[in-house]
Every structure is written in structure tokens, then in C-alpha cells.
Amino acid sequence: MASVPLTAGDPVRVGRYRLLARLGQGGMGRVYLGRSPGGRAVAVKVVRDALLRDEGFRRRFVREVEAARRVTGFFTAAVVDADPEGNPAWLATEYVPGLSLQDAVAQHGVWRQQAVRGLGAALAEALAAVHAADLVHRDLKPSNVLLAPDGPRVIDFGISAAAGDTALTETGVVIGTSGFIPPEQLRHEAAGTAGDVFALGAVLAYAATGTGPFGNGASHAVNYRVVHEDPDLRGLAPALADVVARCLAKDPGERPTVAWLLDELGHPDPAADDDRHARQGTPASDGGVATVGWMPGPVVDSATRLRAEVPTEPLPRAGDGTPEPPPAAAPPRSRRRRLRTALAAATALAVTVTGTVLWKVAASEDDAGPSSPPNVEQLWSHTLAEGQKLTVASEEMVYLQHEDRHEITALDVTDGSQRWARRVEVADVREDSDYLKDLGNGIEVTTVSGGLLYYGSSDHLYAVDADSGDYRWRYKDDSFHPAPIAVGDAAYAHMTAFFYVLDTRTGDELWDYAYDTNVSDDVAVTGDAVLVHSGKKLIAVDTRTHKEKWTHQAASDAETAPVVADGKVYFGTRDGALYAVDARSGDEVWRRNFEGELWDGRLGGGAGEPEVVDGTVYFENDGYVSAFDAGTGRPLWQKKQEAEELTAMTVVDGTVLVHDSEGYLSALDARSGKPSWREPLDVGGDADFRIVGNTVFIELNGRLTAYRAAT
Template sequence: MQAYVPLQTGDPERVGPYRIVARLGSGGMGRVYLAGSPGGRAAAVKVVHEELAEDPAFRRRFGREVAAAQRVAGPFTAPVVDADPDADLPWLATAYVPGVALGTAVAAHGVWPERSVRALGSGLAEALDAIHRADVVHRDLKPSNVLLAPDGPRVIDFGISVAADDTKLTTTGAVVGSPGYLPPEQLVGREVGPPGDVFALGALLAYAATGTGPFGGGPAHGVNYRVVHEDPDLERVPDGLAEVVARCLAKDPRQRPEVPELVGELGRWEAADGTRVTFAAGTWLPAPVAADVAALGAEPLPVPQAQATAAAPVDADLPTVTVGPAPTAVATARLGAPPAARPRGATRRRTAVLAAAGAFVALAVVGGLLLPRAFSDSAGRGDGAEGSGSPTAAAKQPTVRELWPSDMGLRHVEVARGKLVGEDDDGRLHALTAADGDTAWTYDRPGSLSFEGVSDGLAVVSSDEEGTIQGIDVDSGKRVWIVDAQTHTPPGADFDLYMGVVVADGTVYTSAMHDLSEESELPVSYSVSAVDAATGRLKWIHRIDQILSNALAVVDGVVYGGVREPDDTYFYAWDAETGDRLWRYSSRTSRPYPGELSAVEVSDGTVYFGDDRGVLHAVDARRGTRRWIYDADTESVRQWLDPLVVADGVVYGGLGGVTSDSETGAVHAVDASSGKPLWSEHTERDPELHGLLDGSVLFSTKAGALHAADARTGATAKTRLSSGDPDAALDGDRIYFHGGDGRLHAGGVSLTER
């Protein structure tokens, strides 16, 4: 298996005494290389970005971090073996660990058994104990910073760890770390100490046990919102682990367990026969992961060499795809959706594929890409209540013919102007040429960026750390404008994070969360605002002291959003130019609790709101009055996922996310004029709708499948795209997806009669 990235033009041949062999990854602080010492010892060498090296304050902080990291010594950490904070480009070297990143292992082989999760937890707790005894707080414990070796896990990357008595990060207001693993106290600007690492440990254990983080995925602002305000989803965590994980994820850091306590509690793990299991010969790992780790450990160091991948020939006869909805132009951004011209999923999944900052990664995928074989030849059938699909209807079989792969493992890809724009796992923005997958440009600057989507020829990115929104020209990769959060932060508040970002007609619309002073009755407030992108002038702003809900959309001069108030959840419509409120709609139904807004679509004078209680609302776009509601699931809590697709008088939508049976999802078809259900089809978790092709609704799921459901009956057939979450995007007759092998793939889609 290939477990490195070849060197590129501009990479150094040597750093200090180390000979550079290959790339391992990069992050907001620097680039990481696989290297060899003069004596032949392998090392992971991190070289900081040139922009940071020019900052004297950063150099001082980097020197302190190196000194702090060198104090850490423990069996489950990767020690710092060398460093030069005073070099032209400061660097540090850590021991090379030939291990697979936890994120890569879970993406390739799925969830872990409880025994392995407990073993992982006990090793990580012991590593944190060693880190904390050195007066260091890691601050960025996440799946790509945990390497799996035969004799136990290794915690790596102290690149943003700081000594516990260093208060710089907490005094600048910057939020540094990875969404879903940052503790709530850090997100609201409170003091962060060892309990923050305990929170991250709990999130890691939930991830290993379920395959997803306990607060879902998607853009940073959406995940951070759920961390602060919502309970973790631990439905699929084994009963024997759920209690300790829940304590680690307590909102109040004082209620989390101490690390030494966790070492003992998680260390009580046994085999099925009752014997004690030890960290030996990889027996603590799931068998497929242990095999990958063993294979990686047997590989020699690579020799620098260029690589090229030939693209497969393009099939010119593939059918075209019509993507709904109706002609109305819609710009949207939600907790989990970018403001793109093309609809995208409401839960944008981030899966670690490449380990960053000192990690050596194996692209551990068994069997490679499975194209175009269908892994299920049986057609499904709609099985909802009234109007369910016909059991005798034949589904068309989808096939995908590979056109090209790219080693650039991008996620959340948008298609615009002949380019694919997406982000890597280190928060950098890239554009590839859609025809052949060649790199067109990279927008690489320090700090983590969240890609919000493409609008009006601009790739829009936000940064909670910097408090900025930027518009990047899709053709050139050059920044066109930047908007600072202080422009749209209410008086008496400090900007915390973006929840939604929409760019439409030269205006930046945001929903955001803000910190208030400790003297305030409320810890946080929210806002919805509009800023002129070219001048930075604030057009209007509404401060909201209730909880802002999960979606923001701008359609035909109207801004739509949701607010959870004490008595109800309301969907609002504001004039996009003036900010005046046009109407307020109550989402209350017969359910005991009103749902929060999770998906929005507009077609033919009707606004379709999906909520996280399984209810779809059809509302008159001009008056804000209810036309009908459709309750998709009365037995469990389900969330309507973005996008909803409206075509030929039918509303198609996926359900998933927050479920009592979180292994499954569903796709529903509802009559757009009456709300009458036409059919429903059970699927794997979190179906993401892509559009209509040849009379079928195309959607993909986190299980790696591409489905084609007959638009009239719901009869379904599927084929495999990926070994993990494909995070797919459809454009015309092509689909772009993550293959679970660390690469982005392009394929041509066709449907055949069965």
C-alpha cells in the first residue's frame, strides 16, 4: 500500500541534519515530512510555514512549545527528538511511528468492538496522564493525531499544545483545534485545561465505537454549535462504554473524570474468555486494522520519486442529469450546508483521511475502489404508509465508470466553471480541473478555513479562528474580498463562531454566535446580519437572545432562518435588503416538542421547511401561512437533511442524522401541492439527494452506496462508490466522490433496465 505523498517542487532536500524523503501532510502551522537521520533513524519533521516564521511572537511561542513537548515522556506518546526554533524556518522532529491513523482505520474498516475501544481509551488516557504531568495540555486530540501501533496507540502532534501556564491562546480570543473534539469551554472563550483533553478523549472513543463523532459532522460552525448547546449522540455506543463517555463529554469541565481515574476505569478490559488482554502483537486491535498495521511496519522507507496517474478515457455517451429544484435561484447555508448553487447535504461529513503534523498515514483500504460492480442486485421497494412504493416495480441499476482519480483527497467538493473546489483535512482550499483532476490552484494560508460553497464565481470560506469570511475567485484562486466579524458583531459582544454563511448578489449574510461578558445574564447571544462584500459596510443586523436554529437561506430577496424561543420554534422571513421582518411562522405541531429548522427549499411560491423532528412544513412564501405539514416518522426523532429536491410536483427529501435507530435513514416522496405521501424507502444512514436522472432519484449514503430510486414508485437499486462516506457531488453526467482510499474520484453515471 502507498503510505506517503511524493515530494513536490519546492520541498527541501534537507532540514537540519535530516534527509527529507516524502510528504506526510500539512496543517495550519506547517508541513510535515518523512525524513531520515544521519544514523538512519526515521523521523517525522515538521517545518513551519514561512509566513509564521516571519512573526517574532510566533517564534517565541514555538520555542516554548518545543520545550514543553520535550518534557513529555510516556509509552503512548511520540517523543520530540530534535528541534531548531531559531532556524530560518523553525522545525521539530518527532520519533517516526509506523502506524495507521485512527481516522484512516475507522474509515477503511468501520466501527470497533468494545474490547478494542476500551484498549484504545486506556492507552490514550495513559498518554494524556504523561502529557499533563509535564504541565502540557494537548488541545488538539483528534482521530488523525492518534496512530495505531501493534503495541498500543500513540498520541502525536504537539504543534498547538502549549504549557498549561501559557495563556496566550485563551487571551487572543482565537479558537484553535478541531471541530467535534474542542470542549465547549474553549468555544465560548473560557479557560481550557486538562479537562479539555478529557472531553476530546470521550469524543474519540465515541468515534471509534460508532464511526462518527458524537456531535455529527459538517462545517466547523455547525459542529461547534452542537458541542455548546446539544447533548452528544451516544445511541450506538456500547452500554458498557456509554456512561464513561458521557461523563467525559460533560458540558461542565468540573464534572468530567480525572485522567488517572480513566486509566484505571478503561484499563479493565478482557477477552471473551475472561483473560486479560495486553498491548502485544496487535491483539488489542480489530483484526483488519491489525493486518494493515503489520503490513505498514514491514515496509521500507520510500525513495523520493515523481508519480503520475493516467486518466481513464471519458465515455461521451453517458446520459445527462437534471438536478432539481425549479428555476428559482437559491443561495443557502445551514448547519452543515454550503451556500452553493448546487444543492448539498445538510451534514457535510468530515472524515480524517491523512494524518497531519507528525503522523505517518496508511491509506488502508482493502480491495481498492469498487467500480462499477453493484454490491446489491436486489431492487428495493417503497414501504411507507399511504402511497408506498410498488413491490413489483423494477428499479434501474446505477453503474459508475471511473474517469480519473486524484491523490488530492478533497471533501465537500463544489463544481463551478469547469473546476472542482473543495477542502482538505487541514482546512486548505484547492481547485482541480474537472476534466482530468489536475490541480488548478491552492489557497494555502495559516489558520483553519471552512469551505462554505461556491456563489457567483467565488469560493466562499470562513474562519472562526480569525473571524473572517473571504471570497476566492474560482478561476485564479486569488482573494477578491474579506469581511471581518467585528463588522457584524453586536455591541457588548465578542464574536465566537459562524453558524451559517450565505453570499448572494454581492452581500454576505451570516448567522453567528457571540460571547457575552461574565456579568451578563446570558453566556452567549446570536445574530443575523447582512454586509456589503465589496465595501465591508454593515447593511443590517438583528441581535437574537434566543437560540438561533439550524439553517439560513436567501431566496429571491428574502432571508429565512429559525429561532428557538421558550414557547415554540419559529421560522422567520426577513427582507434581504433592509432586514425588516416579513413574517414569523410557528412550527408547532401535535408533537410535544417543536422541531428546529434543518433544511429549506423554495419552489413556485412555497417554502418547504424540514425540521429535526421529522416534520416537513409547506408555507406560503408571501404570507407565511401554513399550506400543509407532513410528519414522516411518528415513532422516532428524524432530521430532514439538506437538500430537499422539488421536481415535477413532488418534494423529495432524505431523513437521518438524529435518530433512535441511527444505523438507518429514509428517502420520502411527498406531493408538493397536498403534502400526501407518495412513497418512502429505507436506506443506510444519512441519504444525500443529488437530483433526477432518467426518471430516478439519485442519492448516496454514508455507507458508501449510490442509490437510484424510481421517482414514481421508490423502487431502488444501488452500487458501491466507496469503502466509507463518499461525500459525493453530481454535475451533469459526472459524479465526484471520495473513495475511502484518500483520493477523489470522478465517474460517469448511467442507469440500465434490470
């Protein structure tokens, strides 16, 4: 993993640790290389502000830090310091300079049987330490095994939870990485220490063959094989294959214990004949750190070299050799060059908090100036006040809110100039309501629709003119704060079990409708119907008669919002299918499955909302982008993206723009699906993201920056 220089938005010190470089980011925040006053290198993870505003998360974080401190053992990375209740909250762990098992196999090839057995014994000892602390790791995989000169370390207990803690085992949530997640966890059954044994077996198969025992490909396909098919262990020696097969048993009760594995793998196999292929370790020449005899020689050499290359001072900024950070608003192309010229040593880190750390440096052309216009061009950048944040955007304006100051600001999309800013009205908190006292009277902007900007405060919904900010009306919504959809003079405010319709001119309630069951938050409104999902059922409520108009029963629960275009309703379901339903009758027009017989809806990733443009339906599922003929459902093309998850997709001017979970923006040709370009946009930070047309808004490090994407 590459270290890169600190930027203007990064702290220079956290707690008592001086920060030297940025190592990457994960779902919980950024990770830095730091040094203690005494010179000890540590990995410091700083939790993102947005998470800390969630009191439930902060409590879980405090709990997991306490649990992580209990993990001790030679083959685990220790927590050395933490301030889980600080502002910001952070945690420091032992820094492990070395390459991951994943990188080691990619760079130096697969391991011989005795080396794999030695690795297995070390990992079993690490898991014994984790389990002794009443924890379950839940994400053991090759990238979470770091190889130092003195042996491996198991890192990232971040999605571990104390046994019996249900905070991370909500219905429908699967934690882990495809191919290493045990089948019982994929089936949403109880997952305990036996799940870690399953993952250990998959890791050993990876070390011996270079691939997981259930193959590669889309996550849903790998998950399907984990649940339904036998592992492929043909590349393993017989004795090792027997141990791995036991670990990979479908029934967790049939898997061996960690103690059995430690005893079985902790000594050489007399039948093995490949000891001569693994170089015996010798004392390192950089201070006497002993190497591990069973690790392949080239791996030990790489780990030793990386240990010597750990920086002791802040990394210099590319270009002038000074440690000061570059401007925060540097456009993506300049930023990509800065990353490429940063220190390229593949240092790895030990992190024991939530989230897998990801950092990907984009490959690019030489530093010579581009011969064509940039794919992503910065339009403007706006400094945000403390407490101010991005909320919603329209084609003309982007809106900021300051919750506590009760302020809303509108900026022009084209140049970032301020169109209006004002302190808006709020509802008084009733003294007789403990609930409202806890809720307070801050503001929450929910949406912009039909020329009105909506926000909630206390137990009221407010509407202001989106162009001027002028007050229009308020409605007592009992603190639910919906995001109304305006159609003509009616605003449809949708809740979990009902919706009500307001007059957009006065705020008066026109009528309401209560469902017989709870429904999803996703809703669509046509001229004569409100469309919403309840599990497998699509329900249409007639806006004229105020009665149920029709229902459509799908084969699986809905996964996306309904989208209406050209008289049809399009939506994706959990089993991977894309549906087209007649908007007038509810009759199914066509249905297309995502991956045919291989797809198992319980195991696949989530689908994104379809988009219909010029007679084509564009649909994203499990990292694939597909195009179908809107009238017939005929498949036109399908492309797998580099990232596992896509966070936004839009179609504009013959181009499909896709933003992914790694912080990249990509462009595909809308007719063929052929990739045009992929640029880093917000890979280096905890960013909030919006896209309207081909304008992209990024809130990062106290600035809001607008970019124009080439189409």
C-alpha cells in the same frame, strides 16, 4: 493504514526528509512516510495551501506545534521536527509502525480484563504527559491509539488546544468523535482534562467489548445517549466496570483524576482470573525490541510484523516497478486499481496536528477490463497556472480566477477549451483608508447568475458578461462583495443585516431593505419575495411593496437555505426537521422530523440544502439521504451513507449523486434510494470540488479535471 505510492502532485522531499509513500490525508493536509538522512522513519504532515492563506490559522498552527513539542512521555508520539512558518508548513513526528486499537479489536477480538487494565494504565500515563504540557487531547478514541511492539502510543493531538485557548471552542463547534465526546462538550459547556478521562473510559470499554459504551449508529443518536442515558457496561468484569463507570460520569467533577487511574490500573487486580488468557511477552526476534506482557499475543505479533514491513525506499508504481509517479490526471477507475495494488501493510502513523487522518481503499472487481461503461469517466483536464484556482461553474462554463494578476478565465464545460480569458478591471485602493490598504485590490469571483459573472475588488462589486467577459458595470459595495441572485432585471445582493437590489443592465441601485435583526447568509428570491432566516424565523420581504410580507416561526433554528419550488418553501432546521411552508402566506404545510424522539438538535450533524425534483424533496442530514413527497411530506425512502458527512448532493436524470467527506462519489436511484455505485474521486488529495448536473469538477495538484458521472 495502507501506504500508497507518491503521485505527480506529491513532493519528493520536505525539509530534510525524503518521502517514501503517502499515508493519507486529513482536514489539514496530506501525511507522508518519510526518512531522515540518518534513516529514521517519520510521519510528515504537510499543511494544505488554502489553510496557510488564513493568517489566523497559521498563528494557531505555530502555537499548537510549540505546544505539541512540550508533550513528552513513553506512551506518546513525539514531535521530532517542524517548520510551522515555512512554505509549505509541515510537522514531523515519530512514526509508530503498528496497528490501531480499532484495527486490533477488529482483527483479533476483544481484550481480557488484565490486558484492558494494562492498556488503561498506559493511556493514563500518556494523558498525564499531555496534561502536564497544559494541553487537552479532545479526541482520544480507538483509532488514535497505536499498538507498537513496545507498547501503545496516543497520537493526534491535532485538535488539542492549550488550556484557555478559545480558537477551537467557538459556539456550536463540537470537536471529537461520537461516543467518545464527553457530555459537557456536546452541551457546548467548558471541556477540560476531565473530558479526556471520559474518553479514556469509553476506549477501555471498546477494548473489552468491541463497541463503545453508548452503542453504534448515527452520530446524533450516539450523542443523545451520551448526554441522556447510562453506558452499557455489561461486557466488563465487575472491577473494570466500576473504574470505567467512574470515568463516564455525566458530571465531570465526579470523574477520577488521571493520577488516580494510573494508581488504580497500574497493578494487576487480585480478583481477576483471566491472566492465563493473555500470553506473556517475550523479546522480539527482530533486533531485541521488548514486547509488552499484558498485550494480547496476536496483537504483539501483528505489530512486530508491521514494524518489519516499513518501506525504506519509495514505493514502486503499480504495474512497472519504477518509483516515478503516475500521471496526475489518471481517471478514478485507474486510480482505484493503483491503490489496491499498493503495499497493504496496516501501518499506523503518529500525527500531532489538526485533523483525523482518513484513507479508505475501495474494494473493486478484478483487474480485468470492465464489461460496462465506467461509472465516472474523465472528460478533460486543464493545467492551472501558479496562483490560478477554480471559483464557480454554470451549465456552460467553469470560471477560474487569478486574484493577484486580476485575471478571469472561462473554460467550456464540455471539452475544457478556453472560451475567454482577460485581465479585468479593479478598484483603486484609497490612500486614506488603512482598511482598504490591508484589503488590497485583488479580485474575488463571487457567483454567476442571470448571465453575469460577479467579482469584487477593493470597495467595489463588478459585473461582466458571463459568455464573453465584457465589462458591464461596477457598484460601490464598501468591500462586502456579495453574491447577487438575478431575477429578471433585478440582482438581489444580500448582506448580514440588509440587502440591496441592483439593475442588472446598469448596476444602478433600485431599492434596499434593512432587517431589524441579523439574518443568515442563505437567501432565496421568488418573483415577489426575498426569503431569509433569522434564527427560528423565516422572513419574507415583498419585492413590490418593499415591506415585510410574512414571517414563519419554526421550532428550531434554521440549518439550511430556503428552497422554493411549486409555491412552497422547503428548509431544514437544527432539530432535524424538514419544513414545507406556503410561499404566499407563510403557513406551515407540513413538517417531518428526521429521527423522531431520539433526535436531540444540540447533538446532531448539520443538514444539507433540500433539492426538489419532480414532486419529490431530497434531503440530507447526518449522513442520511431521505426522500419525501413534496406535496404531503410522506416519507418515500431513507438511506444511510458510508461516510459520516456529505459535502454535496444533486439530483439528475433519475439519479441522486452524493459526494462525501471521504472523497467518494455515490449514485442512488432517485425513486427507491437503492445504491447504484460508489467510486473514489478525490480521496487522495486536498481537492476543491464542484458539481453541475452530472459533471464533476476537481481542482487537485495544480490541475482542473472534469468527470462525467453515470446516471
